[in-house]
Amino acid sequence: VKALNRREVVASLLERRDGLLVVAGLGSAAWDCTAAGDHPLTFPLWGAMGSAAMIGLGLALAQPKRRVLVVTGDGEMLMGLGSLATIGVRRPGNLSIVVLDNERYGETGMQKTHTAYGTDLAAVAGACGFADARIIRKNTEIAAVRSSIYRGRGPLFFQVKVKRDSLPLVLPPRDGAHLKHRFREALLGEKAAAQ
């Protein structure tokens, strides 16, 4: 089986995204989301490694009528492994996590992550009480992943095995305050200013 292309996977998940709220973990996952089109309702991280899933949880609890997708890498997810247990406590039905798993720390010299040594993140998520948690290896499975993210009952977890290639950097804005403000204005409109 040929490993998946991460940019193509993310592009197919984010095209015609309607009201989808996206949190992108630092590094390649954020570049992949930006390559699919910079968007005010994507909050890309440039730091705070390990926080992406928890930001997704806070957002999903605050916005139960919207779908929330966390796109992150295997290294970032490993650093926040406990957050899977925390999400398993509240189990928001509108939250999905997609881990783009290349089994490497792509930003620091392609060192192996724990998934290269066999850590099964999907099994961890399943054991933490996610409604569905699985490893995705084939292009033919992506349509079903997309359908689940937009309509399925969460929390959902997809560990997508992707190729270990270094792709051109496509960088989102770096200004965190700007990223926060534009997200809130796009989501909350006039209420964003009212706190």
Next chain:
Amino acid sequence: VRERTSKTRPVEVIDWPAAIHNALKSQRVRQVSYVPDAGHKRLIELCHADRNMTTVPLTTEEEGIGLAAGAWLGGERAALLMQSSGVGNCVNALTLAATCGFPLLMLVTMRGEAGERNPWQVPMGQAVPEALRLGGVRTLRLGRAEEASAVANTAAKVAFEEQSAVALLISQQLIGVKSFEEKR
């Protein structure tokens, strides 16, 4: 609640956790995350019983900083409860508050202060104010029960109206000292 002192003079015992809970309510805090501490026992129970609050138990304190950022992106206010030893777990996640200006309201019950009987609590407890300052978090102190309402309201206003990071440090003197004696 009324108790009698040794001089049998009745004194009003102020329910400071209830005062903090009321402050969180009036400041429209909707998500309350925590790693438990004995000093937060009653406040955690009050938040669990409050139908307008979603409580989120955490595996480690830094998770609560991400949660609060996500809540704010979604238009809700959050508070994070922890013991002083958890402050050290938060340091890198504080980047979210520092770079993005996310509001952050931390309620920290202190260990390692006067009367501490566990020396392992002292290094982190003593470092808390400086560690928070280095991480860009303003600190407020709650030492007396009668100040709980005012100080908690102030802390929440600093966090949400000024969109800044603030930690309310609740003195060990107020909470009481862990005795390490068997409960009977």
